[in-house]
Amino acid sequence: MNRITSTDVGTSIDIHQHLWPEPLLRVLERRREPPMLVRGGEGWALRLAGETEALVDLDDHDPDRRAALAGADGFGRVLIAPSVPLGIEALPAGEAEPLLAAYHEGVAALPAPFGAWAAVGLAAPDPAALAPLLDDGFAGACVSAGALDSQAGCERLGPVLELLERRDRPLLIHPGPAAAPRDAPSWWSALTSYVASMHTAWYAFIAWGRRAHPRLRVCFAMLAGLAPLHRERLTARGGSTGADAGVFLDVSSYGERAVDAMVREIGVDQLVLGSDRPVIAHRELALGDAVRAAIHERNPQRLLCGARVEAPA
Amino acid sequence: MSVLDRAELRALVARIAAEPASWRDLVRHGTPERHFEQLWRDDDVDVWVITWTNGNDTGFHDHDVSGGAVAVVEGELIEERLVLGGPARRLRHRAGETFDFDASHVHRMHQDSAAPAVSIHAYSPPLWRMGAYSVEADGTLRRESISYAEELRPVVAA
Numbered sequence: 001m002n003r004i005t006s007t008d009v010g011t012s013i014d015i016h017q018h019l020w021p022e023p024l025l026r027v028l029e030r031r032r033e034p035p036m037l038v039r040g041g042e043g044w045a046l047r048l049a050g051e052t053e054a055l056v057d058l059d060d061h062d063p064d065r066r067a068a069l070a071g072a073d074g075f076g077r078v079l080i081a082p083s084v085p086l087g088i089e090a091l092p093a094g095e096a097e098p099l100l101a102a103y104h105e106g107v108a109a110l111p112a113p114f115g116a117w118a119a120v121g122l123a124a125p126d127p128a129a130l131a132p133l134l135d136d137g138f139a140g141a142c143v144s145a146g147a148l149d150s151q152a153g154c155e156r157l158g159p160v161l162e163l164l165e166r167r168d169r170p171l172l173i174h175p176g177p178a179a180a181p182r183d184a185p186s187w188w189s190a191l192t193s194y195v196a197s198m199h200t201a202w203y204a205f206i207a208w209g210r211r212a213h214p215r216l217r218v219c220f221a222m223l224a225g226l227a228p229l230h231r232e233r234l235t236a237r238g239g240s241t242g243a244d245a246g247v248f249l250d251v252s253s254y255g256e257r258a259v260d261a262m263v264r265e266i267g268v269d270q271l272v273l274g275s276d277r278p279v280i281a282h283r284e285l286a287l288g289d290a291v292r293a294a295i296h297e298r299n300p301q302r303l304l305c306g307a308r309v310e311a312p313a
Numbered sequence: 314m315s316v317l318d319r320a321e322l323r324a325l326v327a328r329i330a331a332e333p334a335s336w337r338d339l340v341r342h343g344t345p346e347r348h349f350e351q352l353w354r355d356d357d358v359d360v361w362v363i364t365w366t367n368g369n370d371t372g373f374h375d376h377d378v379s380g381g382a383v384a385v386v387e388g389e390l391i392e393e394r395l396v397l398g399g400p401a402r403r404l405r406h407r408a409g410e411t412f413d414f415d416a417s418h419v420h421r422m423h424q425d426s427a428a429p430a431v432s433i434h435a436y437s438p439p440l441w442r443m444g445a446y447s448v449e450a451d452g453t454l455r456r457e458s459i460s461y462a463e464e465l466r467p468v469v470a471a
Binding site: 298 | 441460
């Protein structure tokens with residue numbers, strides 16, 4: 001596993017990509033129940049519970065090709081996150097374990113520039129399963145927004161979050177499985193349930209998560225569904241939140257308008273690069289070199305390595 | 314949530330200036346560029362301690378929708394206020410002095426003495442976008458809209 005260290009200052013770090021490594025593809029092919037890969041007339045397709053099949057281009061998951069794309073994007077380090085919307089983590093433990101093991105084995109063997117987030121089985125969230133992965137160099141753990149959308153969810157994952165906190169490793173919160181109505185456009189879940197679930201996880205963290213885990217560094221994917229922009233409404237409704245330097249937001253899928261609005265709301269220091277490749281191709285934000293240096297280099301370092309990082313003079 | 318007015322901002326920087334324990338460790342002398350540390354940020358205001366050396370110069374700029382106040386706590390800073398058709402109005406702010414401005418204000422801050430300067434800055438609402446001014450060879454004034462990061466989170470952080 002390629003660890004990210006504080007010596008990587010000056011390196012662009014994309015904290016949010018997905019790649020299904022070979023061992024995971026093999027297990028998904030062998031399955032006879034969703035989530036599974038099936039070969040049809042048009043090639044490989046992903047079958048998820050309650051959703052229509054979606055074609056999969058396995059070239060998107062070729063490590064060499066992806067490493068070349070990372071190089072072309074100028075990313076010195078890339079963290080692979082588990083594809084939480086597949087619903088692997090939520091399967092019964094006996095079904096989830098071979099898939100999670102295949103993911104961890106596969107991403108741990110990826111060449112530079114890749115590192116990875118560990119996945120957490122939700123049937124019985126187990127810090128003892130996470131600890132050796134952190135020992136092996138996984139950057140932190142990634143869980144679905146739906147698993148942390150309530151006090152009960154935060155408590156259920158409490159021991160895992162405590163381990164991350166104790167080990168000074170971050171948590172990535174990512175949208176989870178979502179069923180779209182039949183014949184819905186391809187973007188339906190991304191613009192409805194993903195946004196709503198990230199939004200809920202953001203406010204659940206304010207209401208319960210932060211109190212229980214005062215030192216945990218947390219990164220919300222996709223700007224937390226723009227949840228922080230609702231702070232005026234939170235105040236109007238009698239809530240309050242102060243600045244929280246331990247919370248980060250990745251900019252995946254958003255452009256200049258949303259990112260600049262977030263800069264206005266929370267400042268530039270807590271925004272990090274997350275491209276969500278191969279779901280979305282990376283696009284540079286035209287917000288200036290200083291914003292780029294903060295989002296691509298300094299802030300991901302602080303998210304991943306904790307201590308304040310001084311850039312070289 | 315409420316925006317601080319000029320008097321409130323000035324009182325805030327004066328109060329923080331009088332509490333060096335809250336910022337003294339964040340002063341960095343000897344860096345080639347200005348050194349910026351954020352002391353506080355909330356819905357209404359952000360507060361910074363800035364160390365100046367070697368003739369550091371902001372160039373003429375505005376703060377878009379934010380008003381601000383500055384307390385000089387060490388050394389001296391020169392403030393120039395842009396005057397069309399005439400020389401800039403030049404003010405010298407010495408240690409122990411404070412000044413404030415509203416969002417319509419255009420100025421340039423620089424440091425011209427051998428001794429370094431340290432200042433406390435507060436902006437309300439928190440600094441977001443800024444205008445950076447330049448003058449073309451023919452005298453045309455240009456304004457570029459920049460993120461506050463360009464000013465306070467420069468690419469090469471000292």
